[in-house]
Amino acid sequence: MVDRAVLNIWYVNIDNPASILETEPKADRGYGRKFLAQLNPLFPVTPIGQFPLNRSAQADDHEFYIGGYPGITVVQTVIHSEDDKPLLLEELNPRLRQAVPAVDVYACAFDEKEGWAGFAHWHRGELKRVFSGTRFELMEDTGLPLAFENPYWAGEKAEQLGGIALPFTPRDLMEEAQRNWMGVRIDSEGPDLQVVGYAVDGRPEPKVDTAPPPKSVKQLTSDAAFKLGLGPSNADYDDYESPEDEPTTATSETLQHALETTTSFARKATSQAGSFLRNATDKARDFISKKRRD
Template identity: 55%
Template sequence: MSTSAVVTYWFVSALDSATVLATEARADRGFGRKYLAQLNPSWPITTIGQFPLNRSSQASAGEFYIGGYPGVTVVQTWIDDIGLLAETDPDMLSSRPAPDVYVIAVGDDSDFGGFAHFSGGVLKRCLSGTREFLTEDIGLPEPFEAPYWAGETTEPRGGISLPFEPRDIARAAERAWVGVDVSPEGPDIQVVGYAVDGRPEPRIEEPRKVGKEKLTPSGVEIVAYDDYEIQPAEREGDEFVRLAEAAGAAFRRVSRTVRRRAGDMRESITERIRHSDRP
């Protein structure tokens, strides 16, 4: 039975990938386009947006999310039949010059999960499968695996079921190897999204001068293709606060004007009454 999965490849040559990713460097659109052209020259490449990998929906069929930073490259895509991670395409593994390549796979519509570490092109550790069926278990377990095998992370099912969710241990492998939490709680990992299935370029609004209100908390410009960009939740609340403050200020100005005119009218009437007995 084939298993579809979202697969993330990490090509790491930096001594400290966590520090590199913590800088939240902006992704280069040209880098990803050149990478895909070298990976498969026949692909029609369409840019579909720029966004944080860890705050976006995962890549779908025909899509690649790519980010290139000093000593670290991340490539996420969707694979219809994941097969064995130990047999990852050698062309893919060598698509970027890096001594260490980490492969993280998470089932698209199942509880499948897995991870693999290639060092110098040689497989060092690989694990994949579902809760009920372990497909691969190659190499010595890594330290981060201990609480999962001990059943400390997931409620037991009994029988032949694994004592952990494969998707969870795959994400733990990513955190341990890459050095940062690749989730909304971690630093923004800026990537550019591309489609290679021939879809047209998305319609982009005319560029406008961007102020601070158009930036994410990390200082990254919000692009027009917002299907792939998760806007900061607090931004909408800030807008309502600004509108409320403006309405309150306008109300206070109008109130002061009404009170001033009412006072003037009272003084005028009083003056007229005071002099009404004069010829």
Template identity: 50%
Template sequence: MGCAAVVTFWFVTATDPAVVLSGEPKADRGFGRKLLAQLNPAWPITPIGEFPLNRSSTPSRAEFYIAGYPGVAVVQTLIEDVSTITGAAQHLLRALPASDVYIIARGEDSDFAGFAHFAGETAKRAFAATRDAVAEDIGLPEPFEAPFWAGETVEQLGGISLPFVPKELASAAEASWLGIDVSPDGPDLGVVGYAVDGRPEPKIAPAVRAPKSVGEVAARFAEKDKGYDDYLDTTQDEEGDEFAALADATVAAAKKVGRGLARRARSLAIDIRERIRHSDRG
């Protein structure tokens, strides 16, 4: 019986993927959109954000995290029913051309995990298990697996339990094959998130710039007034902007004192702005 698992597909053609990934490459929105359209032209594709793969929450149902770098591409998604890695591989194994495909699966609500290395369409190594049962074991163990099978990585439970935690072994496989630490401690691996369930694109409110304090604006005036030549280089528009900033800062400060002062400061701000606006009319 399978379980829901977050499955990550690494498509590698680069000779040294660690060099590519350690440079913290950026993701391209167009790459993922094009890939998803090829996988299923009927999907309504919605970008849902850009973020580091290794510092974000995992994808939910109908979501994909995708990036294409020089010689390396990654696709991460949630697959509802995973029992073996070779079975899960059929979802996306041929999605992109690659000499090597590395697949890492981690159970969403269980201790299930697994990993696989495909050279073309041939599984060179595949393993999947929970702590108490092995679901798949293809090929010979690789060198990075040795301390896990030797029981050196975790306290032993005894009985039929495996001498390691499957998710920890899956992470070790990923790090060994890619040559980097794919965790929050590793380099940022930028991806673009997409949803294919028809949801609207999230709206992000623009950041609100906090008003400058009177002290900050006054400090700029002091810098301008240090030398006469510097003052001559200042344009009228720049002066106007700074006077307006001072007026705005005065309003902000006055609000903290009381409404009466705020009204007077606001009148001063309006008067300054009007004088600036009419100063070039003679």
């Protein structure tokens, strides 16, 4: 028995949904929050990201992926059967089905594990067509088959298994229904449909990585020069200039110059220290000699 499925529900108020979806419309966080507040004011809503519906992992329990576009709203979530009954699209929760006032409402759902899939269409609140089942069990089939269904029922779209098996894979027919109604593919080959994801189970909002961006070669060179005592703050190197963004060879030359300058400075300091020690030693010897003569 199928008791859980991923659902795409479309609320449509325009005659040509493809004219909007082909433009790859963006999502609005505020719209999604309003949708959930109307669906259940007690939901503890947590945004969990923004991404293309057709290029992301499917929504999980207690998650809603919502996209509100001109004349169209799409929501992906997970639905469950109630009271140990089979999952039927005809009995889709009216609160969810009527969450957005729409001329046409389309529901497309599937359970990959059980091989179950189905679709339904309501026009001005009236059920026009519903189908659901597995390859070996037909669960719903109300309303006249639509034109896009004909090749599937004729066995032209799948290998025939014989016996009581349906002449097609239910999920293939469900995807064809969604593609026919929306006018575009709802997969990785179709236009990007941006949605905002929300969780309603009280989980905390994902942490955003606030680590500082990596430093550029220019900044690393400048920092190294400062630590070595070079640059404008050092009177011996008033002509030092910060390197501009140049090719790698120029940056290497700058580093080489800094190293050579630092080495020269170290040699000079060592030489001066040696002279100081020699002078001190000579003075000590003169003092000792004078004392002995006295």
